Amino acid sequence: MPECDNPLWPCAMTGAAACLAGFRGMSVVIHGSSGCYYYPTTLLHAPLHGTFIMENEVIHGSEDRLREVIGEISGTGDRIAVVTTCVPAILGEDIQSLLAEYNVLLVDSPGFSGNAEAGYSKALSCLALQTSIETEGVNIDGICLLDPFYQGNLQEIQRLLGMASIPAGTIFCRDSLEKTRTAAPWTIGTNGDFASGVGTFLGGTLGPSALRATIGNLGDRFGQSDIEPVLRELDEREEEAVRVCDKHLRRFDPPSVVIFAGVSYAGFAAQLLEQYLDADILFLGLRNECSQSRYPSALVTGLDEAGTLIDRYDPDLVLGSSFERPVSGGRAFYGITPPLRGSVRLAPQSLAGINGTLSFLEHAMNVCMDHRPRQP
Amino acid sequence: MNVSHTLTSRYGGCTLTGALSVTTQVRDAVSVIHGPRGCAHHNFSLLHATHLDHERAVLPALVSSALGESDIVFGGEEALAGAIRSACRRGVPAVFVLSTCVVAAIGDDVEAVCSRDWPVPVIPVRTAGFLGGIFQDGVNNALITLADLAGPAPGCPCVNIIGEKNLEYEVEENYAEVVRLLDLLGLPVGIRFVHNIPIGDIGSLGAARLNILRDPSLLPVGEHLRQRFGTPYVPSFPAGLSDTLAFLGSVATACGIDPGEALRTENALQDKLLADFADIGDSTGDFSGPVADPESSRAALEAARALRIHVSGEKGGRRLPVHPVVGTSGVRRMLHRWRRAIHA
Numbered sequence: 001m002p003e004c005d006n007p008l009w010p011c012a013m014t015g016a017a018a019c020l021a022g023f024r025g026m027s028v029v030i031h032g033s034s035g036c037y038y039y040p041t042t043l044l045h046a047p048l049h050g051t052f053i054m055e056n057e058v059i060h061g062s063e064d065r066l067r068e069v070i071g072e073i074s075g076t077g078d079r080i081a082v083v084t085t086c087v088p089a090i091l092g093e094d095i096q097s098l099l100a101e102y103n104v105l106l107v108d109s110p111g112f113s114g115n116a117e118a119g120y121s122k123a124l125s126c127l128a129l130q131t132s133i134e135t136e137g138v139n140i141d142g143i144c145l146l147d148p149f150y151q152g153n154l155q156e157i158q159r160l161l162g163m164a165s166i167p168a169g170t171i172f173c174r175d176s177l178e179k180t181r182t183a184a185p186w187t188i189g190t191n192g193d194f195a196s197g198v199g200t201f202l203g204g205t206l207g208p209s210a211l212r213a214t215i216g217n218l219g220d221r222f223g224q225s226d227i228e229p230v231l232r233e234l235d236e237r238e239e240e241a242v243r244v245c246d247k248h249l250r251r252f253d254p255p256s257v258v259i260f261a262g263v264s265y266a267g268f269a270a271q272l273l274e275q276y277l278d279a280d281i282l283f284l285g286l287r288n289e290c291s292q293s294r295y296p297s298a299l300v301t302g303l304d305e306a307g308t309l310i311d312r313y314d315p316d317l318v319l320g321s322s323f324e325r326p327v328s329g330g331r332a333f334y335g336i337t338p339p340l341r342g343s344v345r346l347a348p349q350s351l352a353g354i355n356g357t358l359s360f361l362e363h364a365m366n367v368c369m370d371h372r373p374r375q376p
Numbered sequence: 377m378n379v380s381h382t383l384t385s386r387y388g389g390c391t392l393t394g395a396l397s398v399t400t401q402v403r404d405a406v407s408v409i410h411g412p413r414g415c416a417h418h419n420f421s422l423l424h425a426t427h428l429d430h431e432r433a434v435l436p437a438l439v440s441s442a443l444g445e446s447d448i449v450f451g452g453e454e455a456l457a458g459a460i461r462s463a464c465r466r467g468v469p470a471v472f473v474l475s476t477c478v479v480a481a482i483g484d485d486v487e488a489v490c491s492r493d494w495p496v497p498v499i500p501v502r503t504a505g506f507l508g509g510i511f512q513d514g515v516n517n518a519l520i521t522l523a524d525l526a527g528p529a530p531g532c533p534c535v536n537i538i539g540e541k542n543l544e545y546e547v548e549e550n551y552a553e554v555v556r557l558l559d560l561l562g563l564p565v566g567i568r569f570v571h572n573i574p575i576g577d578i579g580s581l582g583a584a585r586l587n588i589l590r591d592p593s594l595l596p597v598g599e600h601l602r603q604r605f606g607t608p609y610v611p612s613f614p615a616g617l618s619d620t621l622a623f624l625g626s627v628a629t630a631c632g633i634d635p636g637e638a639l640r641t642e643n644a645l646q647d648k649l650l651a652d653f654a655d656i657g658d659s660t661g662d663f664s665g666p667v668a669d670p671e672s673s674r675a676a677l678e679a680a681r682a683l684r685i686h687v688s689g690e691k692g693g694r695r696l697p698v699h700p701v702v703g704t705s706g707v708r709r710m711l712h713r714w715r716r717a718i719h720a
Binding site: 002003004005006007008009010011012013014033034035036038039042043052053054055058086087090091111112113301303322323326327339341342 | 385386387388389390392393411412413414415416417418420421422424425428433434435436437438439440441442443444445448455458459462476477478481482505506507510511
């Protein structure tokens with residue numbers, strides 16, 4: 001694997017912790033050093049446990065230390081999940097055998113094994129997720145503690161489901177652990193990069209087109225539902241968005257745009273900007289593995305590469321994380337990708353659902369207007 | 377944080393992060409991190425957040441050797457060479473090489489790779505993630521490595537600041553407070569070793585008449601500098617009201633200056649400070665906050681006593697936040713937080 005300048009995306013261990021720490025009734029143990037523990041702890045704002053292993057435990061084996069930590073938390077009633085970091089994985093200790101006596105979930109996702117999505121997916125696969133035909137409603141997935149929009153997305157989709165009188169099933173991954181074993185047979189998504197794979201997928205909720213189709217699917221599946229209020233609000237709010245975007249275009253040229261994000265949010269942002277503002281989507285710099293896209297795109301893992309792309313394409317608007325902001329050369333910038341540092345964020349913001357679309361478009365237009373040349 | 381042991385070393389963080397908090401402050405150099413990409417990301421993200429807190433737009437330059445599973449199995453020395461090559465291509469005056477615990481576990485010979493024929497100095501800094509010690513060991517190792525780049529320099533009347541906590545939220549404010557105190561004594565600052573300086577500035581490290589360490593955990597660095605350049609040192613920034621006066625006395629003594637006028641000025645400032653916060657006196661509260669180091673506790677207790685605030689030690693009372701304070705200005709900021717808590 002080639003070297004990488006200023007890597008932009010977290011490792012598999014962090015992704016696994018982000019998945020597991022979202023579940024109530026789960027105690028997550030990071031099996032590794034304090035340095036490996038502190039990063040996910042500060043990033044996820046979730047309670048995590050650590051084994052905080054030291055050099056002598058690397059030399060003589062870390063089983064005793066792991067057993068000690070598990071013993072300390074095993075009385076809480078929570079299910080315990082152990083996430084391995086790089087060095088214990090390299091040592092090749094038989095942790096699975098050690099954990100057998102405790103009924104502990106082992107997620108072997110050391111940092112070197114891949115990116116955050118790989119770890120997230122690995123953790124989900126270890127959870128033995130189950131659906132139940134007796135569970136009413138629809139699961140919501142793509143809710144990941146790594147995503148700065150997860151709370152807003154969840155609130156918005158719960159609001160829309162409530163309007164449609166459709167119960168929310170299990171939230172992946174922000175729910176009780178128990179509910180992962182009785183998930184509903186149907187699932188809708190908020191961020192495809194953190195999909196659960198549970199149940200039959202009825203569609204995503206990013207952007208009006210996807211949302212309208214998904215709401216339609218829900219209406220077909222749930223005979224007792226009333227999707228009309230949602231569709232009515234969607235129509236009304238989309239009409240308002242069109243009116244405002246149209247007004248914007250009377251004064252301003254459509255922006256040319258470069259986007260740095262995961263596949264799901266990058267595609268959503270590109271499609272919305274193109275559809276409503278006739279934007280010229282110059283390039284998608286994807287944080288995770290590339291899929292087929294109708295826009296020019298590539299995997300971008302380092303900040304220097306991102307800066308070079310911004311210089312090459314010379315866009316009016318850059319979407320990305322606060323990593324990209326300082327290399328955007330003073331261009332209009334809107335943060336949709338973690339981390340979003342350097343600004344205060346208290347209220348949950350969404351990208352999913354009706355309000356997510358409106359919020360995204362208003363931010364995009366506002367940052368473009370803020371960067372237009374001003375009269376003296 | 378869920379911790380069950382009191383061993384400082386167990387919770388002391390990673391040498392890599394400590395060393396990076398130093399080497400990335402050499403603003404025209406590049407730091408190569410030999411290990412998985414995720415380690416570099418963790419640290420880049422932390423440094424990025426810190427830079428933003430300090431309103432610095434330029435991000436630290438890191439290059440990761442991005443070790444993958446095959447490198448773990450077959451060795452990562454060529455990946456390191458590739459990363460150093462990439463760093464050298466940037467036209468920088470020096471490249472620092474720092475290792476992770478993964479590299480220590482697989483046994484790469486980092487020094488051998490660094491000693492190859494590179495177009496710029498490639499300087500290994502002794503780290504090995506948590507296998508090389510704790511965060512503070514990384515800081516000290518990096519400072520000592522960088523100090524060894526400096527040779528003899530003509531003397532100057534200035535004072536160096538050694539080992540600022542670059543990840544500290546208030547690093548600039550703490551520095552400004554020490555500069556204010558030194559100014560009372562008529563002493564200029566030489567270099568901030570190491571905080572946002574070009575590598576060329578390190579050459580003047582030995583010129584100062586006194587080094588001021590950020591805190592006593594840097595004593596090995598202070599001793600190293602004393603032995604290498606003959607420079608005496610003061611072991612810590614001042615941590616409270618009386619400690620600030622003592623600091624002025626210590627610095628003045630070390631520099632052969634009469635501290636009388638400076639002490640009178642600072643005493644008057646402290647009297648005014650306590651008068652300004654008389655409204656929160658005669659109250660009751662309990663200290664809170666993540667930091668419970670003895671210096672911070674002592675500074676807080678001293679301020680509470682001066683204002684006749686009764687520290688109850690009982691849970692459920694007003695929580696008076698305590699954070700590491702530097703100088704009289706640091707105490708003032710802490711008292712503003714107490715006022716907010718008491719009037720809440």
